[in-house]
Amino acid sequence: MNYKKIEIKEGISVHEIETEQFKTNLLALFITVPLKKENVTKEALIPAVLRRGTSKHKTLEEISKKLEEMYGASFNCGIEKTGDNHVIKVYLETINDAFLPEKENLLKDAIDTLLEIILEPLVENNEFKKEYVESEKSNLKTIIEGKKDNKAQYALEKCIEEMYKDEPYGLYKYGSIEELEKINSKELYEYYQELIKKCKIDIFVSGKDIENAKNIIQENENIKKLQPRKKDYIIDSSKKTNMDEQIKTIEENMELTQGKLVLGLDIVDGKEEEKYTALIYNAILGGTANSKLFQNVREKASLAYTAGSSYLRQKNNIFIKCGIEIKNYEKALQIIKEQLETMKNGDFSEDDIQNAKSIMISTIKAIPDEQDTGITYYFGQEFSHEMVEFEEYINRVNKVNKEDIVKLANKIKINTIYFLK
Amino acid sequence: MQIIENSKVKEKLYLEKLDNGLTIMVIPKPNTLKKYIIWGTNFGSIDNKFIPQEENEIVEVPDGVAHFLEHKMFEQSNGTNSLDTLTSLGVEANAYTTVDHTAYLFEATQNFDEALDEFMNYVQNPYFTDENVEKEKGIIAQEINMYDDEASWQVYMNALKLMYKNLPINIDIAGSVESISKITKEVLYKAYNTFYSLENMALVVCGDFKPEEIIEKIKSKITKQKVNGQIKRIEVEEPENIVEKEKIIQMPVSIPMFAIGFKDKLEKEEIVKKHIALEIILYMLIGKSSELYQQLYKNGTLISQPELDYEFSRGYAHILISGQSKNPQEVVKGLKTQIQKYKECGLNEQDFIRVKKKIYGDYVSEYNEVGNIARMFLADYFKGINSFEYLEQYNQVTLEYANKLLNQVFNEDKMIVSIVEGK
Numbered sequence: 001m002n003y004k005k006i007e008i009k010e011g012i013s014v015h016e017i018e019t020e021q022f023k024t025n026l027l028a029l030f031i032t033v034p035l036k037k038e039n040v041t042k043e044a045l046i047p048a049v050l051r052r053g054t055s056k057h058k059t060l061e062e063i064s065k066k067l068e069e070m071y072g073a074s075f076n077c078g079i080e081k082t083g084d085n086h087v088i089k090v091y092l093e094t095i096n097d098a099f100l101p102e103k104e105n106l107l108k109d110a111i112d113t114l115l116e117i118i119l120e121p122l123v124e125n126n127e128f129k130k131e132y133v134e135s136e137k138s139n140l141k142t143i144i145e146g147k148k149d150n151k152a153q154y155a156l157e158k159c160i161e162e163m164y165k166d167e168p169y170g171l172y173k174y175g176s177i178e179e180l181e182k183i184n185s186k187e188l189y190e191y192y193q194e195l196i197k198k199c200k201i202d203i204f205v206s207g208k209d210i211e212n213a214k215n216i217i218q219e220n221e222n223i224k225k226l227q228p229r230k231k232d233y234i235i236d237s238s239k240k241t242n243m244d245e246q247i248k249t250i251e252e253n254m255e256l257t258q259g260k261l262v263l264g265l266d267i268v269d270g271k272e273e274e275k276y277t278a279l280i281y282n283a284i285l286g287g288t289a290n291s292k293l294f295q296n297v298r299e300k301a302s303l304a305y306t307a308g309s310s311y312l313r314q315k316n317n318i319f320i321k322c323g324i325e326i327k328n329y330e331k332a333l334q335i336i337k338e339q340l341e342t343m344k345n346g347d348f349s350e351d352d353i354q355n356a357k358s359i360m361i362s363t364i365k366a367i368p369d370e371q372d373t374g375i376t377y378y379f380g381q382e383f384s385h386e387m388v389e390f391e392e393y394i395n396r397v398n399k400v401n402k403e404d405i406v407k408l409a410n411k412i413k414i415n416t417i418y419f420l421k
Numbered sequence: 422m423q424i425i426e427n428s429k430v431k432e433k434l435y436l437e438k439l440d441n442g443l444t445i446m447v448i449p450k451p452n453t454l455k456k457y458i459i460w461g462t463n464f465g466s467i468d469n470k471f472i473p474q475e476e477n478e479i480v481e482v483p484d485g486v487a488h489f490l491e492h493k494m495f496e497q498s499n500g501t502n503s504l505d506t507l508t509s510l511g512v513e514a515n516a517y518t519t520v521d522h523t524a525y526l527f528e529a530t531q532n533f534d535e536a537l538d539e540f541m542n543y544v545q546n547p548y549f550t551d552e553n554v555e556k557e558k559g560i561i562a563q564e565i566n567m568y569d570d571e572a573s574w575q576v577y578m579n580a581l582k583l584m585y586k587n588l589p590i591n592i593d594i595a596g597s598v599e600s601i602s603k604i605t606k607e608v609l610y611k612a613y614n615t616f617y618s619l620e621n622m623a624l625v626v627c628g629d630f631k632p633e634e635i636i637e638k639i640k641s642k643i644t645k646q647k648v649n650g651q652i653k654r655i656e657v658e659e660p661e662n663i664v665e666k667e668k669i670i671q672m673p674v675s676i677p678m679f680a681i682g683f684k685d686k687l688e689k690e691e692i693v694k695k696h697i698a699l700e701i702i703l704y705m706l707i708g709k710s711s712e713l714y715q716q717l718y719k720n721g722t723l724i725s726q727p728e729l730d731y732e733f734s735r736g737y738a739h740i741l742i743s744g745q746s747k748n749p750q751e752v753v754k755g756l757k758t759q760i761q762k763y764k765e766c767g768l769n770e771q772d773f774i775r776v777k778k779k780i781y782g783d784y785v786s787e788y789n790e791v792g793n794i795a796r797m798f799l800a801d802y803f804k805g806i807n808s809f810e811y812l813e814q815y816n817q818v819t820l821e822y823a824n825k826l827l828n829q830v831f832n833e834d835k836m837i838v839s840i841v842e843g844k
Contacts, residue, residue: 020452021450021452021453021789022789023430023785023786023788023789024785024786024789060715060718061710061715064708064709064710065710065775067709067779068709068710068775068776068778069775069778070782071778071779071781071782071785072778072779072780072781072782072783073782074786093786094782095782095785095786098431099429099431099785101429101781135718135719135721138721139721139724142675142676142724142747143724145675145676146674146675146676146745147675148673148675149572149674149675149676151570151571255672255673255844256570256673257566257569257570258563258566258567258569258570288508289504289505289508289514290505290508290509295505298560299502299560302556302557302558302559302560303559303563304560304563305560305561305563305564305567306563306567323563323566323567324563325566351509355508355509355511358509358510358531358532359508359511359513361511361531362511362512362513362529362530362531365454365530365531366454366455366528366530368453368454369453369454369455369790369791370790371789
């Protein structure tokens with residue numbers, strides 16, 4: 001696997017990931033902008049409107065047919081929070097030319113189609129087509145209202161909202177119904193134009209024989225029209241916390257058989273280089289089947305089927321998540337708190353550290369074998385002050401020692417306890 | 422050893438049936454670092470009534486045994502847990518149970534050989550005690566509770582219950598809190614000794630392997646003995662008709678969920694060809710570019726394309742169209758009209774050719790990731806299919822054949838509707 005980043009214009013980069021092992025080429029286009037309350041809903045709506053029609057393929061039906069003709073190219077778009085940034089993500093996956101039944105140049109067609117959908121929308125009277133905007137507003141409303149349908153995800157979202165009240169990261173990635181109702185097609189189109197003019201744009205091409213990709217992109221008419229820009233986005237989004245903050249406890253009622261318990265943890269005075277320590281800390285605490293949470297909440301106490309934790313690198317937070325019987329809330333919480341204490345006391349072995357490292361390193365080594373993860377890894381590097389290649393990443397994981405982990409453990413405190421029952 | 426090559430995806434399958442009865446499949450992927458191994462047994466939640474080899478009495482086990490057994494396989498007699506041991510080696514280990522099979526697997530970028538030792542050992546050596554069986558009941562009860570709160574699972578299970586009267590596909594894979602309370606170590610051993618015979622199992626590896634070498638290595642780690650005789654599964658008489666047309670339940674969801682099913686008859690011949698054709702028909706009916714989807718999307722009835730599936734295995738086959746909609750009855754109505762229309766006028770040829778191209782792309786992209794490839798070959802194997810057949814028989818699917826199938830399978834008297842509404 002070979003990675004190359006080329007800035008084709010200031011603020012616009014092409015990332016080539018040359019790789020042999022896939023049957024497909026995967027294209028991705030990311031538009032990055034700082035999270036702002038007044039804009040998030042518009043940013044969630046824009047990709048939905050874009051995929052409804054372009055100046056050449058005016059309806060969803062025409063776009064769908066075009067993609068099907070390309071051996072079922074799959075087009076996906078979505079919106080994610082990456083630290084304090086909001087990222088519009090658009091993907092197009094096609095079969096690599098080598099595996100087509102007839103000789104065709106699908107790569108060029110795929111790149112041009114992706115850029116057409118994003119940069120050449122259907123515009124009527126200098127605004128997005130009204131019908132599309134209204135219809136997508138209604139769909140987005142359904143999505144926002146559907147937030148509570150996935151209980152585990154909902155519990156996590158709510159915990160994050162509590163932890164980041166009145167801060168950008170506390171915003172829901174799909175925005176709010178209140179903001180949604182204010183949007184009209186003219187204003188939305190104006191905002192879209194501003195995004196395309198000013199924002200950081202990253203285009204990824206992953207696949208076999210893609211050496212032409214950069215030229216195809218540079219010669220694309222829609223790309224030629226774009227101006228260089230001073231990209232405005234947030235690189236380090238780590239949460240700032242004080243040791244003396246009070247723990248917030250929130251309980252919410254919903255008719256459930258199983259309660260969802262989420263604990264949001266802060267790392268007080270976290271430093272960039274400690275992120276590798278936090279990764280190992282999390283693996284020992286709740287990241288694997290060997291972890292303290294899995295062993296004690298699930299295997300020993302039989303309180304849960306799901307019990308574990310995850311580390312959110314961009315914000316430097318750890319989230320503990322368990323699905324438990326509602327009546328076992330106190331019992332589970334007690335066990336979780338005990339595990340946090342054992343971490344502070346250094347009550348884990350060198351073997352535990354080695355195992356944790358080994359799992360983390362294995363995850364990194366597997367990246368070249370997963371086409372989308374490769375893109376996510378390199379895009380993630382854009383939000384760090386330095387580019388860390390796989391090898392260096394592995395070195396840094398290997399350098400973490402017990403002293404570092406115990407030191408970090410003593411800087412970790414519970415910010416929010418959220419229980420959905 | 423049999424070598425089967427597919428020129429479309431440019432992959433090879435090495436297939437060997439060992440003298441002890443075990444089938445091994447190797448799909449080499451020379452460029453990848455990730456190695457994947459999966460060992461499955463042809464035993465799932467539907468196999469709850471059987472006569473073990475070399476016995477005469479019918480055994481009936483509590484619902485959820487196959488899944489319970491899967492959870493307990495990791496326990497070792499020396500007090501260790503193989504999931505922990507494998508995790509310590511830095512490999513990702515897991516297991517799952519479906520309607521028709523159970524599978525154990527791990528994925529490694531390092532320590533493959535060490536992990537293989539542990540893996541081969543634990544699948545062949547169960548260790549159940551009263552205590553460790555009892556302890557698992559709390560964990561599995563929480564797994565069942567988790568699914569009880571998932572509307573998508575409820576809508577799916579209700580769809581199966583509407584279609585099947587007797588076949589145990591209508592029970593939850595994990596069983597119920599009540600049924601698992603009856604599971605004992607004796608029950609688990611009985612199920613293990615019956616279904617985990619080498620003859621009833623298959624092992625698939627995918628990654629940077631030399632086929633002969635890895636097959637030899639696996640062979641050398643087999644300690645189980647060949648068992649004579651066949652497992653007799655007690656076949657349940659299942660009527661061709663559905664049980665009931667519709668079931669609507671209420672749960673706390675913001676937007677209703679639906680599953681529309683068509684009960685079908687399992688065919689022994691040409692099942693792959695039929696599967697391909699049905700995928701094309703389903704996509705033409707309500708896929709992204711279809712007239713019906715466009716209409717339902719425009720009026721806000723659908724916000725995304727429903728999932729389209731043809732599920733089949735021992736004794737059953739059905740179509741499922743499932744998704745979310747503010748007005749599921751509108752989807753049902755539209756679907757009925759569209760089916761009627763296609764039956765009268767025939768499927769449109771241009772659309773057929775285009776959708777067929779799309780399906781081709783879908784099949785090719787299945788070969789991207791080692792885990793996906795191995796799981797696919799295993800699941801298909803237990804259905805009597807070699808996964809390459811989908812690419813090979815693709816060309817045989819004609820418009821005429823699709824039209825014939827449309828008339829055979831999509832009948833209103835075999836159609837069911839399962840809905841979960843908001844509270």
